[in-house]
Each structure stands twice: as structure tokens, then as C-alpha cells.
Amino acid sequence: MPAVEFDQVAKTYAGARGTVRALDGVSFSIDEGEFFGLLGPNGAGKTTLISVLGGLTRAGSGRVTVMGHDVVTGYAAARKSLGVVPQELVFDPFFSVRECLRIQSGYFGLRRNDAWIDELLASLGLADKADVNMRALSGGMKRRVLVAQALVHKPPVIVLDEPTAGVDVELRQTLWQFVARLNKQGHTVLLTTHYLEEAEALCGRIAMLKQGRVVALDRTANLLAGTSHQMLRFKTDDALPPSLAASARVTGRIAQVRAADVAQVEAVLARLREAGVRVEDLEIGRADLEDVFLEIMQGVPAERPA
Amino acid sequence: MKLEGARTLFLKEVLRFWKVSFQTVGAPVLTAVLYLLIFGHVLEDHVQVFDGVGYTSFLIPGLVMMSVLQNSFANSSSSLIQSKITGNLVFLLLTPLSHWAWFTAYVGASMVRGLTVGSGVFLVTVWFAPPQFAQPWWILVFAALGAGMLGALGLIAGLWADKFDQMAAFQNFIIMPMTFLSGVFYSVHSLPPFWQALSHLNPFFYMIDGFRRGFFGASDVSPWLSLGVVGTSFVLVSAVALRLLAAGYKIRS
Numbered sequence: 152m153p154a155v156e157f158d159q160v161a162k163t164y165a166g167a168r169g170t171v172r173a174l175d176g177v178s179f180s181i182d183e184g185e186f187f188g189l190l191g192p193n194g195a196g197k198t199t200l201i202s203v204l205g206g207l208t209r210a211g212s213g214r215v216t217v218m219g220h221d222v223v224t225g226y227a228a229a230r231k232s233l234g235v236v237p238q239e240l241v242f243d244p245f246f247s248v249r250e251c252l253r254i255q256s257g258y259f260g261l262r263r264n265d266a267w268i269d270e271l272l273a274s275l276g277l278a279d280k281a282d283v284n285m286r287a288l289s290g291g292m293k294r295r296v297l298v299a300q301a302l303v304h305k306p307p308v309i310v311l312d313e314p315t316a317g318v319d320v321e322l323r324q325t326l327w328q329f330v331a332r333l334n335k336q337g338h339t340v341l342l343t344t345h346y347l348e349e350a351e352a353l354c355g356r357i358a359m360l361k362q363g364r365v366v367a368l369d370r371t372a373n374l375l376a377g378t379s380h381q382m383l384r385f386k387t388d389d390a391l392p393p394s395l396a397a398s399a400r401v402t403g404r405i406a407q408v409r410a411a412d413v414a415q416v417e418a419v420l421a422r423l424r425e426a427g428v429r430v431e432d433l434e435i436g437r438a439d440l441e442d443v444f445l446e447i448m449q450g451v452p453a454e455r456p457a
Numbered sequence: 458m459k460l461e462g463a464r465t466l467f468l469k470e471v472l473r474f475w476k477v478s479f480q481t482v483g484a485p486v487l488t489a490v491l492y493l494l495i496f497g498h499v500l501e502d503h504v505q506v507f508d509g510v511g512y513t514s515f516l517i518p519g520l521v522m523m524s525v526l527q528n529s530f531a532n533s534s535s536s537l538i539q540s541k542i543t544g545n546l547v548f549l550l551l552t553p554l555s556h557w558a559w560f561t562a563y564v565g566a567s568m569v570r571g572l573t574v575g576s577g578v579f580l581v582t583v584w585f586a587p588p589q590f591a592q593p594w595w596i597l598v599f600a601a602l603g604a605g606m607l608g609a610l611g612l613i614a615g616l617w618a619d620k621f622d623q624m625a626a627f628q629n630f631i632i633m634p635m636t637f638l639s640g641v642f643y644s645v646h647s648l649p650p651f652w653q654a655l656s657h658l659n660p661f662f663y664m665i666d667g668f669r670r671g672f673f674g675a676s677d678v679s680p681w682l683s684l685g686v687v688g689t690s691f692v693l694v695s696a697v698a699l700r701l702l703a704a705g706y707k708i709r710s
Binding site: 208231245246250256258261262 | 459461462464465466468469472473476477540543544545547548549550551552553554555705709710
């Protein structure tokens with residue numbers, strides 16, 4: 152039995168400019184114990200898919216199960232199996248950290264849960280904040296509480312929707328160590344993130360969404376191996392020639408240019424020389440997940456058949 | 458397990474208003490006392506409602522019931538809209554709680570708030586006129602039913618409203634007129650026939666009339682009629698609230 156299964160999930164929203172097809176027949180499943188990444192640009196449908204999984208949104212058609220329980224007809228059992236860390240930094244301003252966690256436990260029918268709550272607080276570096284009101288916490292601390300709230304009922308499936316957006320390095324480390332430990336203990340993890348190096352490091356398998364459709368679904372290693380591309384990374388103050396600029400990624404002074412294979416590397420360098428581009432700190436390396444991601448997002452036609 | 462979830466939500470909703478009780482209990486008690494001081498003082502010698510019942514004595518149960526109704530409504534409606542607007546309703550939406558659990562917890566906590574404020578108003582106003590308890594069971598029945606109905610109505614308003622001003626409109630254009638035109642400050646028998654007939658279409662009138670019956674043993678209409686109207690209204694409003702919750706109206710897109 153898969154931990155999570157999406158079967159032909161579709162969802163259409165009525166938007167200001169006609170209907171928006173947020174999910175267009177998404178199907179894939181996640182096995183128990185997997186660390187699974189869900190990637191895609193903004194608006195690809197990642198959060199909608201997670202909302203359908205958590206029961207926050209109802210799919211227009213298709214079926215979703217968590218540990219075999221249908222999220223609509225068996226919602227109580229499905230939600231007990233699921234812990235969702237929402238993307239938005241939300242909190243209840245009336246309560247302290249411990250009160251919030253006790254209340255969340257109670258919703259799941261757990262009255263005496265303080266041993267696990269203490270463990271969560273310690274693991275997430277919140278022990279000294281237990282009796283502090285939520286309002287008084289910094290953004291990073293509130294984010295930790297969100298993670299703790301999602302885990303109070305020890306769900307077998309954990310969903311993290313961009314948990315590291317705007318989060319400092321220390322919290323990222325704490326969070327990933329903790330989540331990796333839970334994954335080792337057998338929890339299934341579904342992660343959406345914009346930080347592709349995180350996905351590359353953590354996820355065994357990855358699905359990529361584009362305009363509500365799955366455009367790639369494979370083991371992370373296979374996705375990386377599937378590309379023979381080489382990346383040239385260098386710093387420059389000069390403008391790239393138009394033939395390279397179209398496919399280059401430029402971040403400040405750093406430019407990354409793709410070469411189809413090793414032989415093409417020389418051709419790229421020749422074009423840079425011809426254009427008189429002065430290059431510093433040149434590195435040539437294998438494509439990473441970000442390159443694969445961009446390749447897939449740019450390469451797959453998004454148009455639907457008429 | 459199921460009961461524990463509903464019980465937790467109920468306690469959370471009670472704690473939520475209790476933590477700010479100065480504002481949620483203290484303020485409405487003060488408002489009711491001000492009404493009593495002003496209207497009681499001005500009208501005491503001018504208005505005769507029931508035989509042998511002074512105006513201040515007559516007014517107290519009306520003010521108590523008005524406080525019960527308004528605060529029951531305020532509890533569920535303000536809690537829901539705040540959670541919707543701040544986004545923390547997601548913590549509840551992700552739980553296995555059924556629509557029945559949501560309903561009993563929100564309405565139950567609203568009743569606690571309404572009855573707490575009502576008791577507070579009663580305890581303070583008792584010093585202005587010695588109370589009578591002619592048929593005390595009516596007091597309890599109508600206070601509980603009225604609080605429950607307004608708690609359920611607050612739930613509907615909280616689900617429906619997307620913004621605080623929509624909530625204010627619901628309160629100012631529906632709840633306030635229905636409360637004020639229900640006979641809190643007067644007996645509807647003193648009204649011209651048209652307004653009297655109109656008042657009889659207002660379920661709030663039956664709540665206050667039945668409630669007052671418990672104190673004085675006298676009322677504008679039979680308490681059994683009032684019980685029938687209020688009971689039916691409560692069932693109808695509850696059915697709508699449950700239906701909206703089950704459908705996830707405006708909370709599950």
C-alpha cells in the first residue's frame with residue numbers, strides 16, 4: 152500500500168480571467184518511508200495538490216488516499232495519518248507554545264501527550280520557549296512551532312510545504328536533521344521547496360509539476376544522470392553574446408551557461424572569446440538538479456492538446 | 458477519542474474569551490448597567506408594564522437576555538472570522554474533527570460566554586431592584602435556548618463573512634435591530650398594532666418574553682408558544698450551520 156496516492160486529480164478554480172486549471176490529471180504515488188520531493192515553479196499547483204491531500208481543498212475529480220484512506224470519504228482516518236506544515240506563517244495569538252501543542256493534540260484525541268510534546272520542543276530548539284506566547288516569538292521560532300504542531304499526533308506521513316522559505320541557516324539545519332531522523336524512523340516525507348539543492352540532498356524521488364501536470368517523475372539520481380549537460384560557471388562584468396544569453400542563467404556577476412556535452416564546452420568558450428567577454432573564476436561541472444529542473448521546465452511543451 | 462477532539466475545541470473556545478474577559482465579559486456587563494441606569498432612571502415613573510412590576514424590575518431580565526444573546530453571537534462569530542482572516546483556522550481544518558464536533562464546541566463555548574455575561578449582568582443589576590423568580594425553569598430554558606441559537610447564528614455569520622466589516626453589517630443590520638425590537642425595553646402590548654404584529658414575527662421577542670415569564674409569571678404570550686417558536690428557530694438555525702460546516706462553506710475551497 153502506498154503512503155500517498157494521487158489518481159487523476161484535477162482542480163479548476165474560477166479566476167478573474169476565466170477558469171484556471173490548477174491541477175490537470177495528476178497521478179503518482181509515494182511509498183511508505185520515502186523522502187519525496189514535489190518541485191515546480193510558482194503557480195504549478197504544488198500547494199493546491201497538498202491542500203487536496205490535507206482536505207483544505209476539494210478536488211474537482213480524481214481520488215487521493217493517505218495510508219489507504221480516501222481523503223474525502225475517510226477524512227478522519229486520512230487526516231490522522233497526515234501532518235501538514237503549512238506554507239503560511241500562521242499562529243493563534245491567544246496561546247503559549249505549549250498550550251498550542253496541547254490543543255492540537257486534543258483535536259487528534261490525545262489528552263496526555265506531554266512527553267512527546269517535550270521531545271518535540273527539545274528537538275526543534277523550542278524548550279525554553281514553551282511558555283512564551285506565540286505573539287512574542289520571532290518568525291523562525293513560529294516556523295518551528297508550525298512543524299511541532301504538524302507532528303503532535305505522530306503522523307506516519309509528514310508534508311512540508313516550503314518549510315525553509317525565509318528561514319535562517321541554523322533553523323534549516325535543525326529542521327533537516329530532525330526531519331531526516333523522522334524519515335529514518337519510517338515516516339514518509341513529502342517536501343515542496345524552491346531550494347533545489349535541498350531537494351537534491353534530501354529526496355530519494357522527485358516529481359516536477361508544471362501548469363498542473365506532472366512533467367517529470369523519477370529517482371533523483373536518475374534525473375541527474377539523465378542529463379549529459381555540462382555547466383560552465385563564471386563571473387563576468389560583460390554582457391553575454393545573444394546566442395548564449397538566451398539559455399544562460401545570470402545571478403548578479405555569476406553566469407551559468409549550459410553545454411550539451413564536453414565537446415560543446417569548447418564551442419561555448421570560443422563564442423565568449425569572440426564576443427570579448429572577460430571571464431573570471433571559470434568552473435566546469437556536471438549539471439545539478441537546478442539545471443535539470445530548468446531544462447525540464449523550459450523543454451516540456453505546456454500547451455494542452457486542443 | 459471523538460469526544461476528546463470536540464472537548465478540546467470547546468475548552469479552547471472558552472479559554473479564548475476567558476483570557477480577555479475584561480473585554481469579553483466586563484465590558485458588556487458595564488454596558489448593560491449603563492442602559493439600566495439611564496433607561497431605568499428616566500422611565501421608572503412613566504412606564505407601567507405588568508401590574509405591580511416596576512419598570513426597573515421589568516427591564517432587568519430584558520437586559521440580561523439581551524446580553525446573553527449578543528455575547529453568544531459575538532463569541533462564535535468573532536472567533537471564526539479572526540481564525541479565517543489570520544489563517545490559523547488551518548490548524549482546525551487539518552484535524553479529523555467532524556462538523557458535529559465543530560458545531561457542539563463552537564455553540565457550547567458561545568453559550569458559556571453568553572450565560573457568563575448574562576449572570577454578570579444579573580448579579581450587578583440585582584442591587585437596583587429585588588429579583589423575583591416566579592417560574593425559574595423558564596429562565597433556564599430560554600437562556601440556554603437563546604444562547605444556543607445565537608451561538609449557531611454566530612457560526613453561520615462567521616463562516617459567511619470574509620471581512621470584519623461584513624461581520625459588523627450582520628451584527629448592526631440583523632442582530633441589533635432584532636434584539637432592540639424584541640421587547641427588551643418595553644412590553645410589545647404598548648406598541649401600535651402594526652408594530653405589535655411585526656414583533657410577533659421576530660423570534661427574539663419570544664426568547665425575551667419567555668425568559669421574562671420566569672421572573673414575573675406574566676408574559677405577552679404563552680411561554681409554551683414561545684418555547685415552540687424558539688425551539689423551532691434553534692433547530693432550523695442549527696441545521697443550516699451544520700449543513701454549512703459539513704459542506705466546508707467558505708472554509709474548504
